[in-house]
Amino acid sequence: MKKYHSIVVGAGIAGMEASLNLAAQGYKVLLVEKEPSIGGNMIGLSKVFPTLDCSSCITTPKMSETAHSDNIEVMTYAEVSSIEKQETGFKVTVLKKPRYVSEKHCIGCKKCEDVCPVYVKHEFERELGAKKAVCIPFTTAIPQTAVLDPKYCMQCGKCYDVCPTEPKSIEFDQEPETLDFEASSVIIASGFKLTDIDRKKEYSTGKEKNVVAAMQMERILAPSGPFGSVMRPSDGKLPENVAFILCAGSRDKSIGVPYCSRVCCMYSIKQAMLLSGALPIADITIYYMDIRAFGKGYEQFYRNAEAMGIKFVKAKVSKVKELENTDLELSIEEIETSGSPKKIVHDLVIMANGILPEIDQLKMSNVGTDKYGFIKQEKMKYDPQVTNIEGLYFAGVAGGPKDITDTIAEAGAAAMKASIYINSNK
């Protein structure tokens, strides 16, 4: 059984940063990622607050460094199916999903992608664009290895024929593989998903064409995004009157997410600023309960948005209704001016979806979680990365919503804890 100093679950920004910090100290790391590429949610973002750096600019070098480190072995498209604490260290079982493309032979030439006749919804573009049934997951994916989706593949064999490698990289007969590993320590950095857009039925049934989820907006705003510019999904019209609804998946007991997701105020303000840059004449309104701009430079960022002319309205939106022309009518109660109910029409509405834990990857160990499924912090106030299992630490949103900066700090801290643990058991 192959042995590592640490196994890190999840190759988003937290998992990569933790792995890099361990690798820098000479420890051997296995980094397991369930998606076909490393990079996590962050690689899908447009720009990041409060510096407005493009997200790719910060994520891709970390991805590249992770993939090229001599001390880090990356395993993508693989799910951890169990983490067992043993007398010394852990036994970790990983299910390697079939990619139907050989990781060893594929050279990432994209010829298969060119000839594949099947178009499917593109997950990376949050279903706003299309991709082929066999393709490289996205432009900056690591590894640059195609992945074939058997759900949609009609086995026409065109990809096989065109594949230039010897032997052929398309392997229709791949099977799932179960692999066992040993590790002295484990870091869980399994990240998050967002609340579905129809979680709050008053806001969306999932069918309104111009009600856009936060991550979709990130893709629309990304320079390399699905539309190539900012337009609304239903008809490609340039939006003129845009609404952001904050707390559309958080701070709401009625949908089971009473907690604050901590990043939505800031990502919405950022999106509004980018939107205002792309569409200088558009009216942009942010409907909010409290603006929570608490990090370094965030308050100033918020004030800048105000100065740019973005309207902040303290109001709880009670309903969003699609009109015939696919515009949206918001029923709101404007708290600060009239206090009476109002109906306002916008042509594009963006939901600040809330953060949920990626629970599947947590069930595999006996790590303690809170009632929402986030990892419990046993020594929260003085050793925050510690869980109920000795030698198993967490980093990032697996332990509650937080922004990228805070996540990166935790990743460093988790690596510190793991390295102390590894050292004490040498």
Place this chain on the structure above:
Amino acid sequence: MTELEKTNDAPRIGVYVCHCGGNISDVIDVKRVAEEIGKMSGVTLSTDYIFMCSDPGQQKIKEAIKAGTINRVVVAACSPRLHELTFRRALTSVGLNPFLLEHVNIREQGSWVHKMDHEGATEKAIRLARGAVEKVRLAKPLDMLEIKSLPSALIIGAGPAGLRAAADLSRRNSTVYLVEKTPFTGGNTVKMGKLYPTKEDAKEIISKLNEGIHNNLKVVLFTNAEIVDSVGGIGNFKTKIKQVSRGILSPMTVAEFKEAQAVCPVEVDDEFNYKISKRKAIYMPYDTAYPQMPAIDWNNCNQCGKCAEVANGKIDLNKKEELIEIETGIVIVATGYEHYQPYEGEYGFGKNPNIITLPQLIRMLDEKGPTKGAITYKGKKIKNIGFIHCVGSRQQDGADSNNPEKRLNAHCSRVCCTATLQAINEVKEQMPKVNIYDLYQDIRTYGRDAEELYYETASKSGTLFFRYNPMQLPKVTVDKDSIKVVVKDLLTQGEEMEIEMDMLVLATGMLPGDPGVFADKYKMPKSIDRFLQEVHPKLRPVETAIGGIFLAGTVQAPFDTTETTAIAAAAAVKAASILEGGTVHLEPFVAVVDKIKCKGHGNCIKVCPAAGAIFINKENNKAEVNPVLCISCGNCVAVCPERAIDVQGFEIEKFEKIVDEIIKV
């Protein structure tokens, strides 16, 4: 092909123009840039790509080098601060010397600043890239400087950040010198009462952190100590610490301490309780303070000697100062924050004793504190208590201009909302019948389980919330024994409310603390909010512009205790990767003296800002450079009458060529 063979060949320059997704290519015609540069002599490849920093982007460079098409590289992209290292690594990975790379910035200095001028930005990019081509043409392979690092660390400040980092680093076999300016550990945090959401007392939290350094042979704690000087750099910082004696020679028994306190005639405001109580000149701020030894307050002790008489020889009232020199490989600055202090008259502060700050209220709520948990109001029962948020935080021009310092604190202090609500609940628990008024801008209970605290406060405690406009702050009028607050409440469409209160609590925020002489010595950069600045909030969040110096905790920005200790551990892990390896690699861009030309005038020494970086070798009367200390500023180059000194990698000749290309008609 060996590296030598690759680099000794005539230059074959590869040029890569990055789109940066669209960050560059939306403004600059990248294809035209690549095409224009492709026409230059010696440029064997010139192309563009969507994300050069991505793996496939880097792969393009590597393949061309492997194929022998190129042996010099120019990348026209973002700031070299962001990705020069990325591309250097790419060169190294295929055996090409990393200093045969030139990274030219056409984003921050191109597309971002010339958004409206596509033609001009493209022209500028071409000129900059041409300069880079000329520079790389003259480039020679260089080696990184290798420096041995001492396996020890200096940590300044023994609050939660310093304690966490010290405990962690010491467990990785580094010797840690932990320097604290007061006689006790715990910083400001230890005074903060019950911390939400675990509701453990801050003193317990600090005790747990103290355990990490107590009886730990790897940690040397200096209390009553401050940094007075420091020189050197990563791998070897030489720091002078001035430690003032504690006045106590060995641990005292409780009886001895009590008696010594009893006989002490000096009474002063107790800063531990934010001056709501008095203490003696021999003191311990609280029972479990660490180290478990009282201290003499030299500023106030009159040296009457009464305490010494009763203390069985354990007290020495001769104040002694000792200078200690330590050498460490790295430094972590964890000097923390200061509380905002309201100025006289701000919300009536100072005009009525019942207008207090949140930290003062928190001290009152401490069952073991100065009032034994009672909220005092000169014998009268408190019926109405109000809280104002954002005092000293989120200040705006026009509204907060009365501040005598004429300086606005625009930042949010992050912790005060949660701390205020926690305090409100404690007040309510103690006095169920009290009316509570909360005046806020936004309630920022962002933390774990903190939203529940907000619900609880709003529903169970019956607290009335009023939202004020930051441009129309609440007005407080004070007469002899009443406090009147007028607030325009936005939650009721701006209706003006007048509230009478028996007590008003100002939720004061965090200000940057004074990071002391050390920060001055190394000219550590500050952010616009005056907290110390990191290199980049996401790429290098705990590192500073000065190699080997790290930040931990609220010296950087407001954070709560959980966040602070996480960041401290993150700083420790960065330190550990230097200290563990024992060697540090530095860029070779340092001054180099041409021994033949140098006549030993010494002009270079006069203009050198880095102490000790350049000196005259008495044996041959020639200048010599200590590469570890050299900061590559180039001052020496400018003043050398013999042109005998140059900065390696940035030679004058290269600059001449770059300028020629940029101004070429």
